[in-house]
Amino acid sequence: xxxxxxxxxxxxxxxxxxxxxxxxxxxNIHGGKIIGLLGTNGSGKxxxxxxxxxxxxxxxxxxxxxxxxxxxxxxxxxSFMPDRPVTEPWMKVxxxxxYFKDFYEDFNVEKARNMLEFMNLKAxxxxxSLSKGMNERLQLTLALSREAQLYMLDEPIGGVDPxxxxxxxxxxxxxYNEDSSIIISTHLVRDIERIFDEVIFIRxxxxxxxxxxxxxxxxxxKSVDEMFKEVYAE
Amino acid sequence: xxxxxxxxxxIYLQIMTYLKKEIIIGKLQPGDKIPSVRELASELQINPxxxxxxxxxxxxxxxxxxxxxxxxxxTSEESKIMAIKKEMAGDLLERFIRGMxxxxxxxxxxxxxxxxxxxxx
Numbered sequence: 389x390x391x392x393x394x395x396x397x398x399x400x401x402x403x404x405x406x407x408x409x410x411x412x413x414x415x416n417i418h419g420g421k422i423i424g425l426l427g428t429n430g431s432g433k434x435x436x437x438x439x440x441x442x443x444x445x446x447x448x449x450x451x452x453x454x455x456x457x458x459x460x461x462x463x464x465x466x467s468f469m470p471d472r473p474v475t476e477p478w479m480k481v482x483x484x485x486x487y488f489k490d491f492y493e494d495f496n497v498e499k500a501r502n503m504l505e506f507m508n509l510k511a512x513x514x515x516x517s518l519s520k521g522m523n524e525r526l527q528l529t530l531a532l533s534r535e536a537q538l539y540m541l542d543e544p545i546g547g548v549d550p551x552x553x554x555x556x557x558x559x560x561x562x563x564y565n566e567d568s569s570i571i572i573s574t575h576l577v578r579d580i581e582r583i584f585d586e587v588i589f590i591r592x593x594x595x596x597x598x599x600x601x602x603x604x605x606x607x608x609x610k611s612v613d614e615m616f617k618e619v620y621a622e
Numbered sequence: 623x624x625x626x627x628x629x630x631x632x633i634y635l636q637i638m639t640y641l642k643k644e645i646i647i648g649k650l651q652p653g654d655k656i657p658s659v660r661e662l663a664s665e666l667q668i669n670p671x672x673x674x675x676x677x678x679x680x681x682x683x684x685x686x687x688x689x690x691x692x693x694x695x696x697t698s699e700e701s702k703i704m705a706i707k708k709e710m711a712g713d714l715l716e717r718f719i720r721g722m723x724x725x726x727x728x729x730x731x732x733x734x735x736x737x738x739x740x741x742x743x
Binding site for chain 1: 669
């Protein structure tokens with residue numbers, strides 16, 4: 389298993405206009421883990437993911453994936469699912485798959501086919517006609533069908549109904565490749581905490597806790613959800 | 623297989639208890655193959671590493687054995703199964719007696735209450 393799959397060192401991010409999104413973030417994530425990146429809206433989750441995915445630059449500090457600074461080489465082994473669809477409304481499901489296949493060398497068409505079937509998505513479905521839940525299922529399929537080492541899913545269960553949510557969690561457990569790691573950002577902790585190895589709590593752009601979930605239960609006799617509510621109580 | 627999980631307690635302990643019960647009541651027989659990590663994780667919708675940890679602990683306690691290349695099996699030693707049955711019964715009893723004592727019941731009262739309850743059920 390890869391040690392230090394993702395290393396974040398003293399990362400700060402201040403957006404133009406002066407809003408400070410991240411403050412002195414230090415993280416170390418190993419391979420073979422499912423990690424929850426938990427925080428309320430605006431806490432800095434998406435910013436951190438985008439920096440690790442190489443979509444935006446930190447103001448100071450550095451991020452390495454598998455020992456290499458974020459760049460072309462790391463983008464090839466990082467699969468990022470942003471919180472907005474990456475597909476175009478005119479596409480059919482099959483177009484989206486073909487688009488990903490063209491774009492990413494590590495895209496596994498066979499896996500995509502299996503996942504689409506699992507998700508009850510048809511190749512001929514038009515993306516503009518998909519419900520929010522079905523669209524999330526498609527986005528997840530596209531992201532997880534790459535043979536990446538690090539997957540980052542930004543709010544994969546936000547705004548979808550409990551049925552779709554269950555299906556998405558099933559798919560993550562079912563299709564997860566145990567050598568890789570998955571970071572999942574969410575503010576919906578209760579439904580998802582059982583699939584995490586570790587959780588990172590981020591508040592106002594700072595990491596306030598990073599621990600194994602079973603440790604939290606053992607040490608505090610609390611669910612991650614209760615811990616979350618305590619940490620974010622205002 | 624279905625478990626009502628309590629998220630306040632370590633999940634691996636809850637799966638351990640669940641599997642032990644299945645063994646004690648004979649749903650899983652001595653020598654039976656148990657599901658793989660992957661199967662159980664998918665079925666229960668939980669983290670595969672948590673299931674892995676459950677199995678490691680059960681192995682450590684000698685309740686489950688790994689046969690190289692074949693998977694994991696319930697121990698064939700009936701004495702081990704009797705031992706966990708006694709252990710789980712002991713835990714239940716201890717909790718019950720402590721609870722009753724906290725309610726102010728004396729030993730003799732507890733015994734007669736249990737006797738009545740057993741007769742009724």
